[in-house]
Amino acid sequence: MTGIDDVAKLAGVSTATVSRALSGRGHVAPATREKVAHAASQLGYVVNAEASSLATGRTRNVGVVVPFLNRWFYTSVIEGAQRRLMQYGYDLTLYNLSGNEHERASVFEHFLLRKRVDAVLAVSLELTADEVDSLHALGRPLVGVGGPIPGVPTFSIDDVAVTKLATEHLLSLGHRVIGHIGGDVERELSFHLPTHRRAGYELALRDAGIEPDPELYFPAVFTMESGYQAAKQLLGGPRHRPTAIVAASDEMAIGAIIAARDMGLEVPRDLSVIGIDNHDLAPFFNLSTVDQHPELQGERAVELLMKALQQSNGDDVPAVDQPLPFDLIVRGSTARVPLTAAAVDSAHG
Amino acid sequence: MTGIDDVAKLAGVSTATVSRALSGRGHVAPATREKVAHAASQLGYVVNAEASSLATGRTRNVGVVVPFLNRWFYTSVIEGAQRRLMQYGYDLTLYNLSGNEHERASVFEHFLLRKRVDAVLAVSLELTADEVDSLHALGRPLVGVGGPIPGVPTFSIDDVAVTKLATEHLLSLGHRVIGHIGGDVERELSFHLPTHRRAGYELALRDAGIEPDPELYFPAVFTMESGYQAAKQLLGGPRHRPTAIVAASDEMAIGAIIAARDMGLEVPRDLSVIGIDNHDLAPFFNLSTVDQHPELQGERAVELLMKALQQSNGDDVPAVDQPLPFDLIVRGSTARVPLTAAAVDSAHG
DNA sequence: CAGGGGCCTGCAAGCGCTTGCAAACTCGGG
DNA sequence: CCCGAGTTTGCAAGCGCTTGCAGGCCCCTG
Incomplete structure (x- = not known):
């Protein structure tokens, strides 16, 4: 598969420049940027998310945790969340808690801990204190939807x-x-x-x-x-x-x-x-x-997560419930x- | 965050040994394995998926592509697939094509190309030839559910x-x-x-x-x-x-x-x-x-994907449609x- | 008792990308 | 024409983990 080296070679620059040109970070001369963009599209190069994550510490992926999948409300929230996430260039990985106790526990104790997500969106969950703790322990922004969660910023209708x-x-x-x-x-x-x-x-x-x-x-x-x-x-x-x-x-x-x-x-x-x-x-x-506009709830939650991710200190989003409109x-x-x-x-x- | 080095130090072994002990690959003396396991659980260490992926080339994550989310069939398939994936220790990242043309295209041309997934499960999609091509170009196992896709192994009812x-x-x-x-x-x-x-x-x-x-x-x-x-x-x-x-x-x-x-x-x-x-x-x-047991369809598809992932040459699963039971x-x-x-x-x- | 073959373990070289640092270059003012 | 500030680029050191290779050990066999 084509990697950043191939693009660098084709464009006649260093990999560092390719990285900067493609990510938009740092200074790159317009002409160089152009050359790199051209080489990349010619090779069909897309940055390897895993490698990028490892280097930056940001995964461009958020975890969405739902208690069930097979219900209108949850899928609607997910649809809204996903739409926004895509716009931000984020993937969505889904964690469904509808399995047995053991599976539920393993989501919190294992799957979410693998550092695969930058942030977590908890949909309509009534979590145990332990579970909330383990989410906080991730050190990642956390937002809830569909009901208030103590100590967590949430969006929901009143x-x-x-x-x-x-x-x-x-x-x-x-x-x-x-x-x-x-x-x-x-x-x-x-x-x-x-x-x-x-x-x-x-x-x-x-x-x-x-x-x-x-x-x-x-x-x-x-x-x-x-x-x-x-x-x-x-x-x-x-x-x-x-x-x-x-x-x-x-x-x-x-x-x-x-x-x-x-x-x-x-x-x-x-x-x-x-x-x-x-x-x-x-x-x-x-x-x-x-x-109750569930898609909107999903969208708003993602927007808040993105804002939290942009701030250095992820935690200064107030942990309160924000009411959303209903009609x-x-x-x-x-x-x-x-x-x-x-x-x-x-x-x- | 605790990393593999911390575990190694605590257990008094090298990181290589920790890696082997925790992953079960290679030889590790039972006593050592025990020490490492103890140290890991004491620190609450979970392997960093990103780093592991980069090193191994395997992400332990599969992409699931659906045309809609808000329908019983799709969510049922996803539930089944996810249940099985969890058992295998895999994450599920969701790609929903229900957005506009542009979003649909970007799933194939961008999101899926980031090498974040080991395999792809396509649910009930009638894909364009280009889209099938771009899925194949991923070089990853690909399985369909809910209807035959030419050139792709699929599960569906007759x-x-x-x-x-x-x-x-x-x-x-x-x-x-x-x-x-x-x-x-x-x-x-x-x-x-x-x-x-x-x-x-x-x-x-x-x-x-x-x-x-x-x-x-x-x-x-x-x-x-x-x-x-x-x-x-x-x-x-x-x-x-x-x-x-x-x-x-x-x-x-x-x-x-x-x-x-x-x-x-x-x-x-x-x-x-x-x-x-x-x-x-x-x-x-x-x-x-x-x-038509949609959860079963999801489960079977995952099983086939796992089998394909275990084989070195991922492509020798026959690209035919396998009929599933219905009652x-x-x-x-x-x-x-x-x-x-x-x-x-x-x-x- | 010597030699051979497994077992274990550690060393170190990556996986593919990002980014601090510094070098090289550009340009304008004195 | 020289110098400094700003711009552009490359070098190289990681990110945290895995794994080929090789060394050390132990035990078994002849």
Whole structure:
């Protein structure tokens, strides 16, 4: 394979000059730069990343750690991150934690330690303290996405605000009996997002003078199936049936829509449903939702990493969570509360 | 950071011995090996991948090239591939071609040429001849998944056989008027999979003595939305309504199921639907399908790459397509043809 | 007891690139 | 015409690891 020596020979200069000309560092006479560029392209020369890394200490590669791959949110974040990384000339190496405990541990204790990455992007992970420590021990910039990580700069949407917005949308349509499908209670300790989303829902209700009714909340993991089951219970329960549901994710919301249909309810005539995400499938199901722009989250995280890499002292990016924008998207799954229900409700109040 | 020298000093041996002890190459006395291992773990030493790569010429990293990320099939293949790669101690760096033309080109002309990968796994790509050339020019083992690539060893399911199997399942249930939703005709030139799947459908019909009716075929891209639209046309057309539909993917099949429901048809009473994939969502929609085990495809591809890497002359893996297993999974979306339709059909015959 | 053949281990030369340092050269002002 | 400052280039020393080679040791055989 052609190496820097070949280019140097062809261009009639030293390897040092080739290196400087191609990397843009240091002074090179324009004519020389031109000669070198020409020789390099003629030979199809591309700098050997490994050798360059060894010499500079910078790999032009970032590690992206995800808890799962097979979910819309993660792949979207990765897509956004990768797009930006490519623009900066960086590779992306992927670490997926969805294997067993042993594999998860080995990512932190072995793979990431090989100094193959300049920086790490942690997507939507709730990490143990040990894991955070071992990431810090890398001495590389570290940024999180999809939820705050203590001691780490992160980008995420405000999970409270986001369900608050969704709930307010329903309130503004006149709904008063609003159910919630969200986080699995058992996992709340290790994964705060669902709790936050539920808090936003409750906050919006209280702001509207409505005391949240625990019987209108059903836990679910973040899948259609689980949303379906929760909605069935919510809609079929002994209680006064809600006129609207806010689900903590679009997939659960879609499950709820399908459950409603199966129960003979028409959306949005008999039931309004709103989710969070703006999932790929949301338009198809005509689902109102709150767009959380995951690709943007990935892009912003990469930008921050790049900034951190440019500074000599990588650590002076403040370790706080930066909120990212989100947008209410009204489609056809939400509508004004039906008159009858409104009447029932006002009779209540 | 601790380097090999530190370990050598602590263990009281030379760096050469540390290297040999840790890598398992060459002879090292058991006692020495033990000492070194102890010193290394005490210091938390992990070999620097960059330096090791430079010295050995092997990176312990493979590039995975995908056309999109945000689709079930690709992420599933990647998950399988990554799992295996981890077991072999390999990293995975991801190249996503879903950007613009320029970005796509730069993956082939720049990123992959940096010698950062030992091998390349190309997932479900229909590559241009130039692109295949540039992959070969890497001089690294190359394996494809998800469809044959000329001149490259690949793993994939037999796309003809797979829809043939699905169609035969419907035939065995007594269906005679079977529609197909599949590949977008416009893309057929560059992407053969849909055509193959359609061919399998037609083959099964002919084997059963039924001449495929072009009006029972509707093109669609591989999304729910598109499957929904195609199914609406298929079911609402002027012709004799089919009693069953075989869709070229589960997402299209699910679209079809929803379309049927929206038209007041009950699945499987009024219409049987079968897809291909065994998508994550298939169980939820109770969809009969043909499982194509994408994670397995990823795993097998990695195994072949590893074998190729072990051989001195990387190229003597035969450049043929190896068929992988697939399995009919019968769920609740397919059933015996209704008597009335059967009667109509026999009246026809 | 001498000699031969394995085993272990260390030495040192790279792997392909970057970069501090210094030499050589250019140019303008005095 | 000379000198100094600035520009351009090359030299060579690494970056941290691997590995061919050779030396030292030990043990077995004749």
